[in-house]
Amino acid sequence: MTAAPEARTPGDETAALKARIAAEPALILDDRELMQALIAAGAPQGRNVVDLRGALVGRLESRLDQLSRTHRSVIAAAYENLAGVSQVHRATLALLDAESFEAVLAALLDETPAIIAVDAARLCIEVDDDGSDPAAGLPSALAERVVALPEGGVAAYVALGDAPEREGVWLRPTPPEAELLYGDEAGRLGSEALIALDLGDGRVGVVAFAAEDARRFSPDHGVDLVVFLGGVISRVLRRRLP
Structure with missing residues (x-):
């Protein structure tokens, strides 16, 4: 005789969901639709929403810093390349003269x-x-x-x-x-x-x-x-x- 599946209460499901989010916060933080829904919920939803907002802001700031560093590196490389081209052009003219x-x-x-x-x-x-x-x-x-x-x-x-x-x-x-x-x-x-x-x-x-x-x-x-x-x-x- 097959045993009946153990019944799960709403409390059990909530605890399991919390544990999953705590273990893998990126599931929410990397999901644009979920984050938009949480932010739209506003402050009246309590401290948890505010905490998630803070985590999102922190992640966005980190990504912005990374993009800024990449941007500066690209600009520096472009200027260096332009300087190199100018130097080679001047050397070429000196040789041709x-x-x-x-x-x-x-x-x-x-x-x-x-x-x-x-x-x-x-x-x-x-x-x-x-x-x-x-x-x-x-x-x-x-x-x-x-x-x-x-x-x-x-x-x-x-x-x-x-x-x-x-x-x-x-x-x-x-x-x-x-x-x-x-x-x-x-x-x-x-x-x-x-x-x-x-x-x-x-x-x-x-x-x-x-x-x-x-x-x-x-x-x-x-x-x-x-x-x-x-x-x-x-x-x-x-x-x-x-």
């Missing part, structure tokens, strides 16, 4: 670092075994920042560390071997951007921009502007390289 190889190097190694706010720049070009020097005839202030590398030297340097290559760009902390490019300056430099150059006629090169700030160039940063600048540098150098 150069009318000789020496002028290109001055724009690349002096003006561009100042414009994009980095602390060091190097142009690295692989040379043949015949001892040709891409910096021959240049003023010493420029020549010392044009680095002649042996065949395979560019690939060997960019392979240092574990930063990924993205569209011919590496953004990373400066490796212990950074002295190969920056000489005595290497010790104060914390991060670098390496940009592969298409110099034509089988010539291999890379331009390196380095900053003292270790967070200036990071693998998780975007590379669109850096890729664009690299394209400009490659085109200008192809026309001016001796």
Whole structure:
């Protein structure tokens, strides 16, 4: 014989409902229709409605704070991006205005670092075994920042560390071997951007921009502007390289 189901009183159902709400208040707080109904009920319904109103206000304030923080982050990122675009445009104009190889190097190694706010720049070009020097005839202030590398030297340097290559760009902390490019300056430099150059006629090169700030160039940063600048540098150098 099947036992009859135990009868539940209205008091039992009320207690069960209270327990469920206490355990999962989000059932009400996240339900717009329920909250509107409770708020519309007004203060005469007693303290419980007021408490729920307070909880709702607290939750809305929390969400508003989160939205405000997100909004500020988006605005800051937009301004930073606009500043970056402006810097790259100015550097591009400086490079395009150069009318000789020496002028290109001055724009690349002096003006561009100042414009994009980095602390060091190097142009690295692989040379043949015949001892040709891409910096021959240049003023010493420029020549010392044009680095002649042996065949395979560019690939060997960019392979240092574990930063990924993205569209011919590496953004990373400066490796212990950074002295190969920056000489005595290497010790104060914390991060670098390496940009592969298409110099034509089988010539291999890379331009390196380095900053003292270790967070200036990071693998998780975007590379669109850096890729664009690299394209400009490659085109200008192809026309001016001796």
